[in-house]
Amino acid sequence: MQTAQRRERKQNKPSIYPYDEWRVVEDSFDVETNYRDETIFATGNGYIGYRGNFEEGYQGPVGTSLQGTYLNGFYESHPIQYGESAYGYAKNAQTMLNVTDSKIINVFVQGEQFSLFEGKLLKYQRVLDFRTGIMHREMTWESPAGNRVEIHVQRMVCLERKHLAAFSYEVTPVNFSGEITLVSALNGQVQNQVTLGDPRVGSAFHGQVLTTEDVVQDGSLAAIRQRTQNSRFTLVCAMENAIETGNQYHLEVGTKEQMASAEYTVDALEGVPVRLHKWVAYYTSKDYDEHELVQLARAEVAEARELGYDKLTAEQRDFLYEYWKHTDIQIEGDPALQQSLRFNAFHLLQSVGRDGKTNIAAKGVTGEGYEGHYFWDTETYIFPFFLYTHPDISRKLLEYRYTTLDKARMRAKELAHKGALYAWRTIDGEETSPYFPAGTAAYHINADIMYALKKYLHATNDTEFLLKYGAEMLFETARFWVDMGAYIPKHENQFCINEVTGPDEYTALVNNNLYTNVMAKDHLEFAFETARWMKENHSQVFTRLAEKLNLQDSETTDWQSAADKMYVAFDEEYGIYPQDDSFLQKEVWDFENTPEDHYPLLLHYHPLVIYRYQVLKQADVMLAMFLQGNRFTTAEKKRNYHYYEALTTHDSSLSPCIYSILSAEIGEVNQAYGYFMRTARMDLDDYNGNVKDGIHSASMAGAWLSIVQGFAGMREYGGKLMFRPVIPEQWRQYQFKVSFAGRLLRVSVTPKDTTYALESGDTLTLYHEGAPIDVSTGKPVTVSTEPKLEAVLFDLDGVITDTAEYHYLAWKQLADELKIDFDRKINERLKGVGRLDSLNIILENSTLQLSEDEKKALANRKNEYYQSLIEKITPDDVLPGILNLLKDLQERNIKIGLASASKNAVLVVEKLGIGEYLDTIVDAAALQKGKPDPEIFLTAADELHVPYRNCIGIEDARSGVESIQGAGMKAVGVGTPSAMDIADWAVQDTSELSVTKLLQWI
């Protein structure tokens, strides 16, 4: 039924940066890419963010640069304008402000101002270094008058000091001695970018928003105090400067309107560098009493000057050394990738708020896209990265959510619900999403945050956090579900969650979004279990909390009831989980007739048009199957993947990484690699063409997820850490580290094996492909992942025995009774065909008009005949060679499974007397789909706890061979030419099968 093709998008423009493992390097200046490069070369410490602007200012064409400085969490608000408003709409927008520009250092060479657009640029290099944490530039410039200087600039935003940034600006006359002037300044006259048309950039303010209240100059030290109007924040930016020169110099300081500057004029000598150091501090009333701000900022820069520039660089380097020790992923065989992974991890560090009062914005602190807002991106994409590399940071992210709990309670109340509902997009916790169908309706945010909390607890055992903050958030959000959902009679009184929007924003306002329901179920179970555990282990804390929340005893059991009865629809026909109640009743998007330049769809089609079709912006059901992987079988993942993947545009940057992870999990490693590369280099290659507006922090973390949770298959359920590593053929090795429960684990994967090494902490039991492994420090464990035969899965009919004759006889008897012609030739058409369909084939030769009920009755009658016939089966009916094969396999401890679609399999096995050899018989009645769907073979392997690649399946029907291969196993085809044609190996007769051959083959 699907006509849609998976669409491969071309990347925008190939990267201009040479591959360098620890740096991004730009060797020439390009106006065309400058706007984007400003994002790439941005520096930050999770609080202060500088775009990669030039200290000397920018004289290029309008629209090729955004001079930006941001403070995480520092915003102005303003009332949202609605064409048509309604009750409960989000009232205020919040915009992260472009704050006081403190990057300014202007250079005059013998009176001529340095500019990239005048004179000659003889050399240019800009470097962002992930190990030093410094952005530096080297330039050789010849002024229009012919005076040549070498310039070397360093900039760092101090990772150890939230409020501090530092600059080193060095100018060396090359072909002259003369006057060099360096003007270091603060400029309060700043405003946000005005971008219209693209909903992802957001409508910002027009004109200046910050009111400048005071400009102070005190020698080389200066400060500007500014204020916001609506959010009522005060901001102070201070600078200190120091000139380093052997020559004479003159300092002139001054304030002008909203500017403060320190102008150093130096009598410079040819070949002798002049160096200016500049320290900048930002303090706001979000953190401190507003009267202390000036003092704090001044003290900060004074202290920094005292300390000296080099101390700060050393501190920065040390900090990053520790960071990389826990964070670095190494890939052998792919330098482009290696670079981007470090680039991503570095920017994530630069973006993440670590003070417990801020979070991580969609664009970090590198640009104005999405207005500096925090989304579910944090918990769903970025949180795991920090949790498994720097759990202390991940705690801070959860602490932030706790600070906004009161606002979440208020929001729930506005919506006439109990409990708390977290804001879909926000800075300070208030809902600011002006389009509720893709804002407030994304109720899953509550479950997403609580999922992160659960993972955090499993990975850290930080019960102190749970008792102090976590439980309160958990209970308030759980009661929200119970209040907003309902037991719906038309869905057998299952618990339904109606009128929501799931992760896929190309579908909105639906009932029972699969992701939402499954996540809510997990959330409610977690809440119930936590309440139970607290009552047992921390009853006083629980009682106090219950009193505070007015939490009734019945509520906690309501959580469990709702979870138990959570409605999860399943479509029998397709064998998949519908994304929501109505999804499969929609038309499939016409991908074939959608021009390439009409992506992303949201910029070319009205929401009503997009909502009307089966088309996904991003992973939805698949995201549920990743996060809640233990609730779904591999067969389900495969089947749903194939359905939804074909419908997904990946118009959201949050999509490819999830598809990469799932591709890896279902064994499509090449596909996983493709999706991973889109994720990993999304920003460096500017895949979506909007890096200028800021980095994609979630996608950056998604690259980490794709490796650790994708290729290495790391999962954590119930505190157990599990891996199922695969490796793309492009790589020789990959290696990463995981912090878990106080341990630091190193995992290395090669095409042949996986090594687990514990770098610190107590012995850890982890699970490799389902099997437990104990790892201790100094005792790495290497597990081979080379294929070996661990299990053989047999079809029954035509492989172990031949019941075909009995089927023929049973049908023959029925046909005779109905007076329908039926012979062995017609019988051939029945092979591999289900019971009712077989009957329909037979009825082709009849004029009988039968109802479905009557047909069922006839099919049952045939089965009764068949069952009487197979009563006669004896051990002699086992086909030649099979009994020996079973015995040999058993002797070698190779497991044996029976994967037969026949509902009479158990009876036949009993009659054949081979039950003792079989380690498992799959219950065909419990399957969602028959062959050629791989479910039956996957199930057999799962029941035997054997990796699929270590199984061989033996089949006589083509659909059976397809089923085996679909399961990622090797197939032996027996006897039937159509099956033998596509099988990995073929035999004419079962007597040709032997253990030796099977071992040889694999």
Added chain:
Amino acid sequence: MQTAQRRERKQNKPSIYPYDEWRVVEDSFDVETNYRDETIFATGNGYIGYRGNFEEGYQGPVGTSLQGTYLNGFYESHPIQYGESAYGYAKNAQTMLNVTDSKIINVFVQGEQFSLFEGKLLKYQRVLDFRTGIMHREMTWESPAGNRVEIHVQRMVCLERKHLAAFSYEVTPVNFSGEITLVSALNGQVQNQVTLGDPRVGSAFHGQVLTTEDVVQDGSLAAIRQRTQNSRFTLVCAMENAIETGNQYHLEVGTKEQMASAEYTVDALEGVPVRLHKWVAYYTSKDYDEHELVQLARAEVAEARELGYDKLTAEQRDFLYEYWKHTDIQIEGDPALQQSLRFNAFHLLQSVGRDGKTNIAAKGVTGEGYEGHYFWDTETYIFPFFLYTHPDISRKLLEYRYTTLDKARMRAKELAHKGALYAWRTIDGEETSPYFPAGTAAYHINADIMYALKKYLHATNDTEFLLKYGAEMLFETARFWVDMGAYIPKHENQFCINEVTGPDEYTALVNNNLYTNVMAKDHLEFAFETARWMKENHSQVFTRLAEKLNLQDSETTDWQSAADKMYVAFDEEYGIYPQDDSFLQKEVWDFENTPEDHYPLLLHYHPLVIYRYQVLKQADVMLAMFLQGNRFTTAEKKRNYHYYEALTTHDSSLSPCIYSILSAEIGEVNQAYGYFMRTARMDLDDYNGNVKDGIHSASMAGAWLSIVQGFAGMREYGGKLMFRPVIPEQWRQYQFKVSFAGRLLRVSVTPKDTTYALESGDTLTLYHEGAPIDVSTGKPVTVSTEPKLEAVLFDLDGVITDTAEYHYLAWKQLADELKIDFDRKINERLKGVGRLDSLNIILENSTLQLSEDEKKALANRKNEYYQSLIEKITPDDVLPGILNLLKDLQERNIKIGLASASKNAVLVVEKLGIGEYLDTIVDAAALQKGKPDPEIFLTAADELHVPYRNCIGIEDARSGVESIQGAGMKAVGVGTPSAMDIADWAVQDTSELSVTKLLQWI
């Protein structure tokens, strides 16, 4: 399953206007109600609209008045602000402007300015007269200094002259002689009301919008020219004045800023009136070249002065005489109602644009609610009123839609669709709805307009309009459906229309809204039929149009295919049509715990909350059942009515009239009357508390609909005009007129009969309760509607024969075979119970575990036994007295129907030999619901073409009696006490039944 209660809303404040059949009269001035009264006393001619403001200005508190003058279709536009915009959103808002205030006539009495808030108001009366079309005021005022004057003001907006309004202002000194000054003015300094918070009022402009370009004064004549910025219209308002006094006077003219005035100072004598006449004209560049406007306006007022004031009043009276001749509805026994019906019809005339370029705004030209926009209200509610009273006006409304067809084409293109999509709300045709889920998503607007076109053609045979305008609109809108809908595999490849919002705006963005699908089906059939008819009868016109539209031959057949395969869901369990695919899967709104002051819900709950529940703002399925009444049976109407009525808040003023109509149709006349009264006096009683923002034009028309289509049951299908009159017990008679196909028909309904009189035109065949009647001029036809026995409907089992014994024996045989205890006592429980449920009762005594299929098989087996047993039935098995009764009924031409739920009824009738007596046997297998649902008896009556009230049903089971009574028939209960208890009459035995008794009873 329903816990919801129908909620009766209290009216806001009882009407202060005394009941007066032809006028609204206000005898005292009340600041509290002034804002509202300004709407009530508004005057207009479908183009110019004056709120009922005082000529002397208003000095009352802020918020108690809106000085307003409007021109239908004259607006300013401005870009809509979206917090988060998206592709294809409506770009511009349009707001009907408050234009140049020309009402001003200030009065000074010996230098003291008249004001309602100073001095003493000794007498006050304000009157709106529906026959003269004049709003007049009588006042006696004593100035603070003690000078007393009588004031008499008249105002009219000329119904015959689009651009003209006229005033007569008379002042008579009562207790003094002295100076009276009258200042007549135009004021260009006007602005729209700023109302925030209520989405229904709409966000208007802040401050003055019209730019005043010129103020001209030329003696007593003056003009102001103004301009809009974005819509680029020019407006000229001119005035002429004339004083009428025997005394000396002095005229001083002048312009000041944006004002022009003529000041008459008169030396008035005690007892001698001073009278000022004023004529005002409005001309805009929407109608004429902007350079001609001043000249046109001046000429208009000059001509009016020439003509004299009295000629204009005579013209006005004549116009209204003709209007009422076609329009007036007379009610005997309800003066309050009589007043409101005329009030409504008068305001509808004042509101309707009759120039083919304008339409009728939701609030007419009386206020700023909904910004002067046109909605589907026109075609669905207001159009029928004009169609059946003044078809020439209804044509103008359709012409307006044609003028916006190009904009509708553009809108379709923006939405990536073929054809045309009319704007949900607009003035000039451009979509201006800023909230698409209750705007663009209401795609049904296309079908609504085309439905009006169809009705227009049936009522006028105006093929010229069809060929010139109608077909083009019809084809373009039809191709839109085919493009946006789809054949959906999961709905058996039926044609589905997904992602729409139906009339009920408390549910949004759903699939297969019943109303939308049924209306679209009708629309597509109409388009196909029209294309076929044109090809046959006007092939050249068709070919030209097809070329213009690039219409392929296959497209017209696509219309028919989509109509044929239109998906209309039916819920077997409830026996109703779900409002949409997901409606019944939602929770029912908790009406019981919703405080009275939380209505309308939209002002107290977030849309997400409202959308999540089964709760209706207004009629939806029921509206489909009204408009497409011939596609639904009475049984369906009853069942759906009872389901949806309980869920409807009537938060929309469009709701009660539809429920009134349906209530009348299903025989709930009291209920119909209640809903009707809410509709009829909605504005006079200010039921929703927002009359201040303007009249509710749709609801006003709804009152007319409620009488003509509700109580009188008028329907038109396929050109046939039908009536099914009922009359509320409160009335002695009601009478109305209908223009149809060139005739003028008068219909009078009393409790006893209905009279059809043709006032003009050729003989008309109409249908009274399904029976054709020919009416010619001078030959009125009176049809009795008093109950008389026309049909007797028999249950079979227990009434005509007793097959109960055979059922018992058949069950007994089955039970014995299954070895289950079964006796006559248990058998009693099976009476009136279906086959499968009976089996379940029997199985209570068994431990057998049976599948549904197996149960079906057993039930079939029992039926086989039963069928063999009833083979033995003979005519002797007819119960005593029945045969005679059947014979007697047949002799008296009283029809006989068999309403038996038994699927073996035909066989039993045959065996009994009574087939010859039966005029119909209902096919029980074709029914949606069994007894006690009334469907079976309703079906029998329908098949016999007998009104329900003229049927008697005879039943032996309680559920059967309930079924009869639910059908609005009288029931005879036979034998069984539980049935006899609730029956209208009861007999112990069939032998007691006789024709005489039945005739007596009825």
